[in-house]
Amino acid sequence: MSTVTLIKKLWPFVQKYRQSLIGAFILTGVGALLAQVTPLVMEYTVNTVQEILDKKNQTQEQIAWIVGGLVMVLFAKEIVNLLVQLGQKFLSDRLRFRLAADLHNYSIKRMVSYHLSFFALSQNQIGKLEKRIDKGIESLTKTVKNLFVDIVPMFANALLALALMYKKNIWVGVCATLIMPLYALISREQSKRQKLIRRNIQQFREEKANTLFNLIESIFVVKSFVREEYETGRQWKLTQQLSDSEVKHHRTNYLFDGLKSIAEQLGVVMVFVVTIYFVLNQQMTIGAILLHLMLFNNVSAPVRHLHRIYDEYSEALTYAEGFFDMIENNSYLENSQSKTINPRHPVHKSFAGTFEMKAVDFVYPNGKQALKGVNLHLEAGKTTALVGLSGAGKSSAMNLLAGFYSPTRGEILLDGKPLTGYDPHWIRRNVGLVMQKNHIFSGTIEENIRYGKLEATPDEIVAAAKQASLHEQILQMPNGYQTEAKALSGGQQQRIAIARLFLKNPPIIFLDEPTASLDAITAEQIKDSIDAIKKNRTVLIISHSISQIMDADQIYVMQEGEIIGKGSHETLYAAGGLYREIIDSNARTLNIGRLAATVLG
Ligand SMILES: Nc1ncnc2c1ncn2[C@@H]1O[C@H](COP(=O)(O)OP(=O)(O)OP(=O)(O)O)[C@@H](O)[C@H]1O
Numbered sequence: 001m002s003t004v005t006l007i008k009k010l011w012p013f014v015q016k017y018r019q020s021l022i023g024a025f026i027l028t029g030v031g032a033l034l035a036q037v038t039p040l041v042m043e044y045t046v047n048t049v050q051e052i053l054d055k056k057n058q059t060q061e062q063i064a065w066i067v068g069g070l071v072m073v074l075f076a077k078e079i080v081n082l083l084v085q086l087g088q089k090f091l092s093d094r095l096r097f098r099l100a101a102d103l104h105n106y107s108i109k110r111m112v113s114y115h116l117s118f119f120a121l122s123q124n125q126i127g128k129l130e131k132r133i134d135k136g137i138e139s140l141t142k143t144v145k146n147l148f149v150d151i152v153p154m155f156a157n158a159l160l161a162l163a164l165m166y167k168k169n170i171w172v173g174v175c176a177t178l179i180m181p182l183y184a185l186i187s188r189e190q191s192k193r194q195k196l197i198r199r200n201i202q203q204f205r206e207e208k209a210n211t212l213f214n215l216i217e218s219i220f221v222v223k224s225f226v227r228e229e230y231e232t233g234r235q236w237k238l239t240q241q242l243s244d245s246e247v248k249h250h251r252t253n254y255l256f257d258g259l260k261s262i263a264e265q266l267g268v269v270m271v272f273v274v275t276i277y278f279v280l281n282q283q284m285t286i287g288a289i290l291l292h293l294m295l296f297n298n299v300s301a302p303v304r305h306l307h308r309i310y311d312e313y314s315e316a317l318t319y320a321e322g323f324f325d326m327i328e329n330n331s332y333l334e335n336s337q338s339k340t341i342n343p344r345h346p347v348h349k350s351f352a353g354t355f356e357m358k359a360v361d362f363v364y365p366n367g368k369q370a371l372k373g374v375n376l377h378l379e380a381g382k383t384t385a386l387v388g389l390s391g392a393g394k395s396s397a398m399n400l401l402a403g404f405y406s407p408t409r410g411e412i413l414l415d416g417k418p419l420t421g422y423d424p425h426w427i428r429r430n431v432g433l434v435m436q437k438n439h440i441f442s443g444t445i446e447e448n449i450r451y452g453k454l455e456a457t458p459d460e461i462v463a464a465a466k467q468a469s470l471h472e473q474i475l476q477m478p479n480g481y482q483t484e485a486k487a488l489s490g491g492q493q494q495r496i497a498i499a500r501l502f503l504k505n506p507p508i509i510f511l512d513e514p515t516a517s518l519d520a521i522t523a524e525q526i527k528d529s530i531d532a533i534k535k536n537r538t539v540l541i542i543s544h545s546i547s548q549i550m551d552a553d554q555i556y557v558m559q560e561g562e563i564i565g566k567g568s569h570e571t572l573y574a575a576g577g578l579y580r581e582i583i584d585s586n587a588r589t590l591n592i593g594r595l596a597a598t599v600l601g
Pocket residue numbers: 120364365366368369370388389390391392393394395396397436
């Protein structure tokens with residue numbers, strides 16, 4: 001990423017802090033002027049002392065005045081300088097922290113508006129994203145701070161000092177300028193070599209953060225398979241690769257720092273020799289030696305720090321690239337605002353809820369084709385079931401109907417209109433989802449149920465918990481509804497998701513194995529509650545349980561991403577094939593003959 005691109009991208013975030021920017025620039029100008037005071041005062045001092053020594057007729061009173069005056073000027077300059085620096089630091093810090101907050105908020109806002117396929121990409125795994133956002137914001141805000149505290153003040157100071165050197169003597173000015181191209185050349189070469197190393201470091205850091213996240217997330221499996229050593233070994237390997245790259249990075253820096261130091265000393269010697277020449281030829285006063293060396297120090301200060309500035313800046317550019325790539329990824333934006341039918345459109349008030357998939361193909365970002373030419377019809381107000389072996393594509397079809405992914409080919413219609421024309425937020429507001437794996441947030445049971453309807457009253461929450469057959473168990477918990485939800489069992493967590501659904505009370509219901517981790521009695525209770533809520537709603541259910549499949553008005557059988565049969569339970573069973581195999585093996589697993597004999601007596 002080039003500097004111009006970076007400025008263009010940052011400007012929308014920075015422009016509302018224009019006043020701080022202008023203030024910082026004014027202070028920078030004042031600071032640059034003040035920095036030249038000391039060399040000029042020193043020149044005057046040396047020349048005056050020389051004069052006193054030459055004339056040998058100055059009174060003690062005159063000497064006291066000169067010394068006192070010098071002390072006053074230098075002291076006053078330091079006070080003003082201190083205030084200027086404080087102002088610069090305050091303004092730049094304020095800008096930095098505000099900017100960090102804005103960038104963070106914006107990146108979160110963008111990220112949550114991306115399609116699920118964005119999160120399915122391997123480079124967007126949780127730890128990697130976290131690192132990219134963190135490092136991106138950190139280095140961008142550091143660059144802004146450096147700009148006002150380091151870069152602009154130092155360069156303003158250097159330019160003014162250089163102008164003064166030229167004004168004093170053109171040859172001295174030329175000497176001071178000569179080292180610049182040499183320095184720039186060395187810095188450019190250094191940056192070229194460091195670029196690749198820095199990219200590697202960024203990737204290793206993201207990888208390391210991600211592996212750590214995964215490790216903590218999978219600690220149960222790690223321990224149960226006694227894989228502690230294997231996991232620490234994986235971490236060690238990554239850390240080793242990262243530290244190798246960092247060592248290489250610093251080694252290259254040391255080498256180039258040495259070269260730059262030689263270039264700077266060359267400049268000092270040249271300025272010194274030229275000034276001495278003019279002093280000996282009596283074309284300059286002796287104070288000029290001190291003046292020129294101090295001015296050259298002002299000129300070379302930014303140059304001396306150039307590598308650090310350059311280093312931090314190049315690092316910022318690398319991270320900024322990753323950060324802006326992530327937050328500007330429009331191809332993954334769900335873009336609810338741009339839809340032809342938005343939440344305020346009257347069509348939504350009278351929608352029926354008929355879904356249709358027409359010749360839908362779907363390929364995941366990793367290249368796995370999950371759906372092939374799928375034709376599916378969910379009749380409004382009826383229950384449709386998807387049946388098939390594991391990996392057949394049932395959940396993928398459901399995710400597409402809920403608008404989480406877009407078909408690779410074919411189209412999906414809702415009430416005869418393309419799903420792509422609807423605001424995905426609106427669709428999901430009208431669809432209640434209970435998935436195989438339901439996420440429980442850190443927080444209380446009440447907070448977790450409330451997620452289904454944020455404005456729900458406590459009574460509504462209790463009613464939803466009752467419908468989900470969870471209320472009694474919650475009351476037995478140490479803090480009732482205020483108990484930490486993560487402490488719940490798998491089945492209880494699933495019922496939290498079901499309670500959310502009841503609270504949301506949506507016209508369309510998608511259920512993916514809603515009773516998968518429940519005991520038989522709870523599963524029956526939930527089935528009854530779901531049966532009650534199902535009436536007159538459009539329902540899509542994925543289940544391996546015979547009872548839930550049989551009740552459906554229409555059943556679709558899926559195999560390897562394709563629909564291979566549809567109809568009622570009776571017609572599909574009579575037709576034989578996969579459906580019959582699934583039902584028969586379900587019955588065998590249940591040992592239905594013996595079960596019937598026991599239950600029916
Ligand atoms: N996020 C993903 N990225 C890549 N491939 C995926 C992803 N999710 C699912 N798949 C693949 O798509 C295929 C269909 O998966 P899907 O989850 O839709 O099957 P399913 O019929 O619901 O299976 P199950 O009954 O086990 O839940 C599988 O081969 C699976 O590996």
